[in-house]
Amino acid sequence: METLTATARVPEEYSGHIAVLQEGERSRCEIRARPGKLLELCRWVRKRGFVFVGLIVEQEPEQWILRYVFYPSGRGSDEGEPSWLHVISSQPLAQTTFPSTLEVIPGIDWHEREAEDLFDLKFEGHPKLGDFVLHDDAWQEGLAPMRKGFDARRPVGHRTADPNWRPQRIVHAAGAFAMPIGPIFSGVAESAHFILETVGEDVIRALPRFFYKHRAVEKIAEGRWPEEVLLLAERFNGISAFAHGLACAQALEAIGDIEVPARARALRAWLAELERLRHHVGLIHDICESTALTVAASQAAILEEDLLRLCGALTGHRYLFGLIACGGLSRDFKEAELKAAAERTRDILGRLTRLESNLIRTGSFLDRLEEVGIVTDKEARAYGLVGPIARASGLARDLRRLQPYLTYAQYTFDVPTESEGDGYARLRVLFAEARAAAGIIGQALTGLPEGSVRTVHVPMGAGAALGWAEAPLGAAFHWVRLDDEGRVSRYRIIPPSFVNWHAFYLAAEAFAFQDFPIILASFGLSVSENDR
Amino acid sequence: MANWVYSGLRIGVKSTHYPRVPENTPGVTPGLPMGRPLRSGEVGEVVDRCPTGALKRTAHRIVVDPRHCVHCFQCVRGTPDPLRWQEGYEWARRAPSGNHSASSTLGESLGAPFARSLHVRVVDAGDCGACLREVKQLSNPYYNLHRLGFFITPTPRQADVLLVVGPGSDQMRSALEKAYAAMPAPRRVLAVGACALTGGVFGPSFMCSDGVGSIVPVDVEVPGHPPPPLAILHGLLLIAGRAQEMPSGEMRP
Structure with a gap:
């Protein structure tokens, strides 16, 4: 344990209790904050360059456990640095006020607002709580659906929206x-x-x-069997179903210590990249459409439908539903099918590249994107942005590199970055990532391991684990806890859209009205992923 | 600009000939499981594999209710006795009267007022994004819904049809009711996707209804998770009185 340089140096006054858990090749370091020292400890962790992942609130029979999850930002970090760092703050159930860590971790803003709304916890020092997940005009105050006693199956009763509710106005000026x-x-x-x-x-x-589309996925998952929760993980955000299913399955496999066969690991990466390619082509279509460039939009739409058909014909489902299974994949593919699909992907990529070269020579199109909807590098860092949006602002974070999973360590691929942080930079990143995804689709088939695609496993026992995947829109994290019976007792999803929507206002403000739909399209975020 | 003309022409015409000619290109539909007779002595444990109750056991048959199917493929993969699968897409049907449709306005003739053109307002009531994406595909050159006289309209005031996707999340309830109330009569509601029909894997719960039929009166239902664009087209054609509904009972090849 002495080798864990980061943790060995935690000042005594912040924490008296440090535990290191080995999970396969990775280590998870849990540091318990001393009462009143949470803020100092988080500041210390941030100073060492750890990246904030999210806040996980858990209600135990006698206490609240708040888990602030971090991971080290750099490759080449110190030898023996833990792969994951959890700062834990606990309090008896009766005490529901926690200090807000917003001044140390700007990205925790929405996490604390969500916990306030759903668990009825207070965060002292947070400037804006209330009206977040549960809309104030329709829900009574003090309702805490994520608390253990709350029955998710029963309707809360008929509520009529308050017709006099008005959103808070900030701007007060003549003519505003x-x-x-x-x-x-x-x-x-x-x-x-x-x-x-x-x-x-x-x-x-x-x-x-947001949260008009809130379906309380985290709440209704409680008490269900892992396989049923996997169905939810796949279906709460259909356009990146495979990535979320994968992240959830990896969490379950970590709890059950289930070894996924080599062939399934390679095929999972292959399918995840196929999903990324299709997803990005869809976003490119939306950007073309938002600028009213209909010919380009039609051409992108043809490519998207071609990819949907390819997925449909190969896997049985156009959005790759029903493929991920706990312990591997639900089906195998023939060598010839995969080769033919990779061949068609190459053809589609060729057409996508032609579309790109036409787009970057169309001045009227670029005028709408360039220097519009800017997120600076500094803002991206402060908000802890993820995915293509972060990479377009110069933040090259990609879980496939930073926390390699599946077989990604074996492939050569680019993590494209741009520095301008405007709509055009985001479009270029999408094109480059589509190319990189197609590249992995080509590589992953050479030397594809033989064998089965699914491990038959025994029912899982109690435990908790974090699963992650680089979803098309960025880092996705799924935290699953199983009880003694093997049922899910806590399910927490930290999707990339939740992180990135938080910073959307930065891009939308100070630009003209007519830019708004274009900024919206170039952000390309998913509402269902955010709302869960 | 000349590039766009040239590259557009080079691609040529992509539109499907459906409904005049069936569309059979691989990958246009996820398909649905098919029911079958129970063999003598068979208990049909495949029915228990279904997580949403889409499979039912009668005295002599395994029956499929497509309204509940969420395409988990549990009944065809990893089981020694898989069901057969059909690759169709003409799945739209009139909503069953009773539980799910509050007061369907449908008379005997479904499409009389809508035979020529149809304006559709799409409303997302908690959808996962996949159904909405498939609705979006309707405008792409492959499906090109304009050729059939169908148009997506931005306002419910000009809409003949309210196309609803998603399970009916509670916080969309009032917006959905208002959109429906803003439509001029005669009007129809098309519920698209298993979530909109039954709540799917989400509802009913404190945050979700058991399908949008409990919020607005549904006339026509399109099962599927998500239904492919062709199935949604079939639903619109059915509302316009230009297609036959999927035969009641079970799905056959």
Whole structure:
């Protein structure tokens, strides 16, 4: 344990209890904060360059456990650095006030707001609590659905929305007004609400309101069997179903100590990249459509449908549902099928590259994207952004590199980054990532291991583990805890859209109204993934 | 700009000829499981593998209720006695009267007022994104819904059809009711996807209904998880009175 340099040096006054758990090749270091020292400890952890993942609240029979999850940011970090670092703060159940760590970890803002809404915990020092997941106009105060006694199957009773409810206005000036957008808006769009405040042409404040689509996935998962929760993981966000299913399955496999066969590991990576390629082509289509460049939008849509058909014909489902299973995959594929699919992907990539070269020579298109919706490198770091949006702002974080899983360590692939952080940078990152995904699709088939694709396993016992995957939109984390019976007692999803929507206002503010749909499209975030 | 003209022409016409000619390209549909007679002495344990109750056992048959199917493939993979699978997509049916549709306005003739053109307002009531993506595909060159006289409209005031996806999340309830109330009569509601029909894997719960039928009166249902674009087209054609509904009872090849 002395080799754990990071933890060995934790100042005595912040923590008296440090535990290191070995999970396969990885280590998880748990540091318990001394009462009143949580803020100092988190500051100390941040100073050492640890990246914040999320906050996991767990209600035990007698106490609250708040888990602040971090991982080391750099490759080449100290020898013996833990792979994961959990700062743990616990309190008796009756005490529901915790210190807010917002001043140390800006990215924890929404996590604390969510915990306040769903667990009815208070975070002292947080400037804005209330009206987040549970909308104030329709839910009574003090309802805490994530607490253990709350029965998720029973309706809470008929609630009528308060007709006099008005969103909070920030801008007060002569001629200032607020333009509401949503929750139902535009042609075919996910339900979300944005209040754009303005005194004329430019958006001064962009205030998003989400969770119209909240389905309480984390709550309804409780008490279900792991296989049923895997169904939920796959289906709460259909457009990156495979990545979320994978992250959840990896958590379950870590709890049950289940060895996934080599062939299944390689095929999982292959399918995850196929999903990434299809997802990014879909986003490219949305960006073209938002700028009203219909010919390009049609061409991208053809490529998206081609990829959907490819997935459908190969796996049986156009969005790769039903493939991931605990212990591997639910089916195997013939060598010839895979080769043919990879061949078709190459053809699709060729057409995508032609589309790209046409787009980057279309001035009217680029005018709408360049220097619009900017997120700076500094902001991206402060908010702990993930995925293509972070990479377009110069933050090259990718879990496939930083926390390698499956067979990614064997492949050569780029993690494309740009520095401008505008809409065009995000579009270039999408194209480059689509290319990289197609590259892995080609590589993963050479030397594909033989054998079965699924380990038959015994029912899992009690335990908890974190599963992760680099979903198309960025880092996705699934925390699963099983009770003694083997049922799920806590399920926490930290999806990339939840992290990135938090910073969306940075991109939308100070730009004109007509840029708003384009910024929305170039962010390309999923509302269902955020709302869960 | 000339590039776009040239590259557009080079791609040529991609549109399907459905409904005039069936579309059989591989991958256009995820398909659905098919029921079958029980063999003598067989208990049909495959029925118990279904996590959503889409499979039922009668005295002599295994029966499939497509409204509940979420495409988990448990009844065809990893079981010694798999069900057969059908690759169709003409799945739309009138909503069953009773539990799920509050007060369907449907008379005998479904499509009389809508035979020529149809304007559709799409509402997301908690969808996972996949159904919505498939609705979006309807506008792509492959499906090109405009050729059939169907249009997506931005406002419910001009809409003939409310196309609803998602299980009916509680916080979308009031928006959905308002959108329906804003539509001029005659109007129809098309529920798309297993979640919209039954709540799928999410509902019913304190945050989700058991399908959007408990919020607005549903006329036509399209099963599937998500239903492929062709199944959604079939639903619209059925509302317009230009297609036959999927025969009641079970699915046969």
